[in-house]
Amino acid sequence: MTKGSDLLVAALENEGVEFIFGVPGEENLDVVESLRTSRIKLVLTRHEQSAAFMAATHGRLTGRPGVCISTLGPGALNLVTGAAYAYLGAMPMILLTGQKGIMSSQQARFQIVDMIATMRPLTKSTRQIVSTRSIPTLVRDAFRVAMEERPGPVHLELPEDIAGEEVPDLPMVPPHPIEQPVAPSLALDRAAEMILKAKRPLVMLGAATSRPRLSAGLTDFIARTQIPFFNTQMGKGTVAGGHNLYLGTAALSQRDYVHEAIDRADLIIAIGHDTIEKPPFLMGLDGPQVIHISYTPANVEQVYFPHAEVVGDVGPSLALLSERLEGRLKTASALTSLREGILRRITDRATEGRFPPTPQRIVHDVRQVMPEDGIVCLDNGMYKIWFARNYRTWMPNTVLLDNALATMGAGLPSAMMAAMLYPDRRVLAVCGDGGFMMNSQELETAVRLKLNLVVLILDDNGYGMIRWKQAVDDFSDWGLTFGNPDFVKYAEAYGAKGSRVEATEDLAPALEAAFKAGGVHVVTVPIDYSENMRVLVDELKTSYQDPRAGGTVSERSMP
Secondary structure, eight states: OEEHHHHHHHHHHHTTOOEEEEEOOGGGHHHHHHHHTSSOEEEEOSSHHHHHHHHHHHHHHHSSOEEEEEOSHHHHHTTHHHHHHHHHHTOOEEEEEEEOOSSOOSSTTTTOOOHHHHHGGGSSEEEEOOOGGGHHHHHHHHHHHHHSSSOOEEEEEEEHHHHHOEEOOOOOOOOOOOOOOOOOHHHHHHHHHHHHHOSSEEEEEOGGGGSTTOHHHHHHHHHHHOOOEEEOSTTTTSSOTTSTTEEEEOOSSSSSTTHHHHHHOSEEEEESOOTTSOOSSOOOTTSOEEEEEESSOOOOBTTBOOSEEEESOHHHHHHHHHHHHTTTOTTTTTTGGGHHHHHHHHTTTTTOOOSSOOHHHHHHHHHHHSOTTOEEEEOSSHHHHHHHHHOOOSSTTSEEOOSSSOOTTOHHHHHHHHHHHOTTSOEEEEEEHHHHHHSTTHHHHHHHTTOOEEEEEEEOSBOHHHHHHHHHTTOOSOSOBOOOOOHHHHHHHTTOEEEEOOSGGGHHHHHHHHHHHOSEEEEEEEOOTTHHHIIIIIIHHHHOEETTTTEEOOSOOOO
8 A cells, every 4th residue: 555645756756856846834744754765855945936946947957847845825825926937938847735635624714725726827737636546647647748848837736635545556657758740841841932032031049949958959050041140038048149140139129239130130030939028029010021930839919920930849840941941041141240240339348347337247257257058047137138138158048037927036046956957067146136135045945955056146225127117217216225134144144155246356256266165155246227228228229220210219228
C-alpha cells in the first residue's frame, strides 16, 4: 500500500523534478513527509510569490516545468501573481496547492477559497485531484500541458484526505517527447515569395524565440539570408547582439532610433512575436507588410495584424524557409547601413562620469563585469528600458526581463533560480529599490542556499518609472516617493555582504569585488534618472527622422 502523497512525489520524480519551491502548510504535511525521503529537494522560501517566480524561471531557462507548492487559501492566493507571470510569459510551471479534506469537513469553511475558479483564467489547466488512483495520470498530463506550445502554468489541488489515503501501489505513466509539426509547404512558399519581392526586409525576434531549444536555428536563418534583425525586449539575446546584422532592441513602441529601420522596412519577418509584450512597433495600414512565424497563430490586435503566417516548429520551419531563400535575396542587406548610426546614438554618454551615475553608465559598467555567459536578471522599473535598449547580449537567455506581466518583485527570485541552475556562471540581479523591497526577504533564502549571487540595487527613493510617466504627461511629481533602509546593514542582517557605491568610477570595481568574493552580496548605488526625459523624450523629439514623412518627428516618444 502507498499514500496519495507518495504517489504524487513518485510522479514528480518520474518527470525528473529536482526542486520544489514553496511554503507548505498543514494541508501539505503528508506531501512534506513524502518529500523527506525522496530525491527531490524542498526549497523553503520566505513567501509563496517568490517560490512561483523561481519555478517559472526554472521553466523559462530549461524548458522543463518548475514546481512550487503552497497550502490552501492564503498561501495558494500568494501564488497567483506568479501564475500570471508564467501564463503571460509562456513559462512552463506546475503549481501544487493543498486543500481541506473533501470526503468530510470538520472545519466548515475555514480558510477555504475556490482556487480552481481562481486559477482558471491564469493557467492552461487547473484541476482538483479527487481520486488517489488518478494521481500518476493527472501529473503526467499536467507536465504535458505545461510544456506544449504555448507553454505555461498548470495547477493541481491536492486535498489532505486524498494525500493521506492509502491505495495499492500504482505504476507511473512514462513521459513521452512532445513534437511540433513543421509549417505547411504552402505557407513556406507564400512567405518565401513575399520575402523575395521585398526591397527592404527586416527580421524581428520576439518572446517565443527565447525557447531554450531554438537559438541555433535563428542564428542559421540570419546567416543564410543575411537579413538584418532587431529584437523585442523578451527576444533579447536569441541571436548575439554583436552580430554584424544586429540593429538594436525595440525598448520603446515607436520613435526610437531602431524605428528608423523599422519604418523604412517594406517587410517585417516577425519570428516568435507574442503580443503579450508591449508593442515593439505599431502596425498601420500604410506600414510594412508583416509575416508571422511562430509555434502558434498570431493574436490579431489593433497594432498587429500580419499579412501571412508560418505556423509550426520554428527551428525546422526556418531551415525549410532558408532553403527557399539562400542565395536569391538581392536586397537582403538594404537596411544594414543604418546599423552604425543606430548603435552609436544608443550608447551615447555611456562613460559619463557624473555622480549619481546615469542609467547609460550603469548599463555600461555592468556589461564590463559580466562575461559572455553571465546572466543579468532584471526586476521591473525604469532601468529595464535602459538595459533592454543599451545592454548588448552574446548568448541566449543572459538577460532575463519580464515585458509581459512586468511585475515588480521578480528580479531577486529569478536570479536565485539562475544561480541554482548555473552555479559556475556570474548571476546579477538588478533591482530598483521599490522592486527589491517587495521580495527582499529572500536574501535569507539565498544565504541559506549558499548561492553565489550579486544584487545591484538602484536607489532613487521612489517608483521611478511612474514618476517618469507623471513628468511626461505633465502631472506634478507627487505621491510616489518613499524612504529606504540602510541596504548595507539590511544585507548584513541576513548574513549577506553589503557595499555602497559613493563614486561613479567605483561601480565596476565594486561589482567585480563582489563577484570575486562569492556568496550573496548586495551593492547599492544611487541613480540619476534625469536622463529619462532628456534622452527618451526630448532628444528623440528633435533627433529622430521619420523616413516616411521626410522630416523630424514632433510627437512624443512613449514606451
